[in-house]
Amino acid sequence: MNLEATRRRLTEKQADTVDRLTRAAMEVLSREGFAGLTVRMVAAAAGVGTATAYTYFSSKEHLVAEMFWRRLAATPxxxxxxxxxxxxxxxxxxxxxxxxxxxxxxxxxxxxxxxxxxxxxxxxxxxxxxxxxxxxxxxxxxxxxxxxxxxxxxxxxxxxxxxxxxxxxxxxxxxxxxxxxxxxxxx
Incomplete structure (x- = not known):
């Protein structure tokens, strides 16, 4: 499923990066909780640079909101x-x-x-x-x-x-x- 991110339209490679970041965010969130979650940790878990992660997500709140949006949009x-x-x-x-x-x-x-x-x-x-x-x-x-x-x-x-x-x-x-x-x- 190729969902458009909130900040810009994505190429296939960019969409893959966003998917990796949202999957990694779930792993970090499960381990660290919301208080311990950082975009830097998610980027490291996804194997991308922190600056790359911030290209797609302005904050950890934005990342988590995107995760929920994607789950809602994917659920008919x-x-x-x-x-x-x-x-x-x-x-x-x-x-x-x-x-x-x-x-x-x-x-x-x-x-x-x-x-x-x-x-x-x-x-x-x-x-x-x-x-x-x-x-x-x-x-x-x-x-x-x-x-x-x-x-x-x-x-x-x-x-x-x-x-x-x-x-x-x-x-x-x-x-x-x-x-x-x-x-x-x-x-």
Whole structure:
């Protein structure tokens, strides 16, 4: 899969470098945690120079946000056109909530990274938010109410912040999110 990085369009060789950096970042993140992660460490683990890594990623927050964006973009929305819109919306929310559930180091890092002020992170936050909104609107069907989708987005964002802060596991948060979403969807 060749995803465009946030800072520029990539040649095949550049895309390979970005892929190596994001894979290495996961290894370093698992070992060092977000606090210990540095772009320099990731570059060394990927076998590229630090300056090269900074060509693609302005900060560790940008790198982690890119990792989450790539994971979201690579995960197709749940396909179930035969079910009702409520079931489809709940499936989308659960899928996104569980996207990093099996990797606690990444989950916590994503929460921290997406709250950062780096302009490249802000760009990714917009792309991530737009993709999630699109999935919720699509799942809602032709009669999608943008105000309801706004409420669902707030629920989702709050749920993931709570999970990222360690108040509950991602599986528990997904359950709570589903219950809350049902209340919004059913009025």
């Amino acid at each position: 929305p749940p396909a179930d056109e035969d079910s009702d819109s409520t079931t489809r919306v709940l499936a989308v929310l659960r899928q996104i909530a569980m996207l990093v559930a099996d990797e606690p180091a990444l989950a916590g890092a994503v929460t921290s990274a997406l709250l950062g002020t780096d302009p490249d992170v802000a760009h990714l936050r917009y792309r991530i938010g737009s993709e999630i909104r699109k999935r919720l609107m699509d799942a809602s069907g032709a009669d999608a109410d943008p105000e309801i989708v706004d409420h669902l987005e707030l629920l989702y964002a709050g749920a993931l912040v709570r999970a990222g802060m360690g108040y509950a596991s991602y599986a528990e948060i997904a359950e709570q999110l589903e219950k809350s979403a049902l209340r919004v969807l059913k009025g």
